[in-house]
Amino acid sequence: MSDGLMTRVNELLSHYPADKKKSAMLPVLHAVQDAHDNWLSLGLMDKVAEILEVKPIEVYEVVTFYTMFNQKPIAKYMFEFCRTSCCALRGGEDLMEYTCQKLGVKQGETTADGMFSVVGVECLGACGFGPMLQLGDNYHENLTKEKIDTLIEDCKQGKVNLH
Ligand code: FES
Known part of the structure; x- marks a missing residue:
């Protein structure tokens, strides 16, 4: 991990008691993932375990539970569709x-150029604005086919800000 990332991690840890480093797991994992092309290798998860002074399995449990953590390289634009009841209806x-x-892919697949992937996730808490998807840090709500078309085109043209 880079010096800059370690500085960020140490800043995050400073918000928690020294003997409760595990409490910083979510923000630390986000910081590490953000610094590594939006995914967490086994080596990175092990490093996080070392930093937080926990067993590696405790980090794996968190990473595999939350869909916002990626365990393999992902597309630049990952369309995360809510598939829970309100949006489904x-x-x-x-x-x-x-x-x-x-896009010519199945759910969970990435386009050959590495640009797009489509995944289904559980409720993202924007139930009143469904159907919706998350792209990077942003929500796209009240979706229609036309909005999807525009979003894909904007991504291709580099007009979409992920953060
Ligand atoms: S059901 Fe889709 S955001 Fe909650």
């Missing part, structure tokens, strides 16, 4: 399928 699954067909 408003056509979320159909829109996810539409997006898959448009």
